[in-house]
Amino acid sequence: MPNSLYIGAAGMVAQQLSIDTIANNIANINTPGYKKARVSFRDVYYGGLERAGLSPQSDVQAYAGMGTVAIPLGKAFDQGQLKKTDASSDLAISGDGFVEVVLPDGSSGYVRSPVLQANRDGMLATSDGYVLHQQIAVPSEASALQIDATGRVSASLAGESTATELGQIELVRFINPSGLTPLGENLYGASDKAGDPLRGKPGDEGFGTLLQGYSEGSNVQLNDEMINMTITQHIFNLCAKVFQAGDDMESTVNSLFR
Structure with a gap:
């Protein structure tokens, strides 16, 4: 199965957690004392790829990542108004x-x-x-x-x-x-x-x-959250396209054997 399927799926899961976090921040913008939640991202397992013309024992090797994961960073305790x-x-x-x-x-x-x-x-x-x-x-x-x-x-x-x-x-x-x-x-x-x-x-x-x-008051800044929401939605859509491209490639390969 193409790695792009796993990578695209991992990206969508990570961005969905980010969207949920941003949505919760916006929902609590009028909650007294509320502190906004934060999410960060990190890359995950890298697999080695053998290059054409090189023996498996060669020191020259390429690597491919397997996507991203979302990491909750807890609350940001900046002073609210x-x-x-x-x-x-x-x-x-x-x-x-x-x-x-x-x-x-x-x-x-x-x-x-x-x-x-x-x-x-x-x-x-x-x-x-x-x-x-x-x-x-x-x-x-x-x-x-x-x-x-x-x-x-x-x-x-x-x-x-x-x-x-x-x-x-x-x-x-x-x-x-x-x-x-x-x-x-x-x-x-x-x-x-x-x-x-x-x-x-x-x-x-x-x-x-x-x-x-x-x-x-809450320390949530609406402008920042809306910008982050827009960016996150675009990235989610891109990850979905990566997943769709991987699925199309898999369908093409399977059709060759029919």
Whole structure:
């Protein structure tokens, strides 16, 4: 069977994964805190070809590739646009870092732009119900919850003339955030590829600061994604033509023996 069939098929499979990735990025362009996914390509196995007139033992040899494969590169954690919402529950990170939360199985999850509120147990949690790693309790009579740039959480309590400090939000960062495992709901899980979590207060060296009343938008650039989609579709069509040419050659060869 002609190698062009395998090469064309491999190219179409790889480009289809790229198209799916781009489509998912575009679909999440309005998702707060969404980070665009990336795909790269690499060539695959090369086979040796014997040239006419040369013995198999000759050092002079030609090689032919067998197509390409798509390699997911994880997420790109470029800063998304910070949008002012004036909602005290909205929290954004300006710079590097994640807010750490506790998942139902007891493991840690990491989120970029959480919406915070007190859950039914009085603990500060995300709108999806994930309690912050710092276990900050919010009294039932608390009002006007305030979070400053360094992560200090305070609130006004009945009978108190000044705000009462409730706790401290810390941030977590990774050497290679692209290696984090996407869990959905804009949550990420740790992985060996991401490296060990590094913890610190917002504003410390290497860590971003917190912005209450802001939300981080998606970092997807529509123009870039549309250009990439157009290029990928053209390459997919070319791979399909390569496959069709290989199939026509195979049909021609088979007809010679009829």
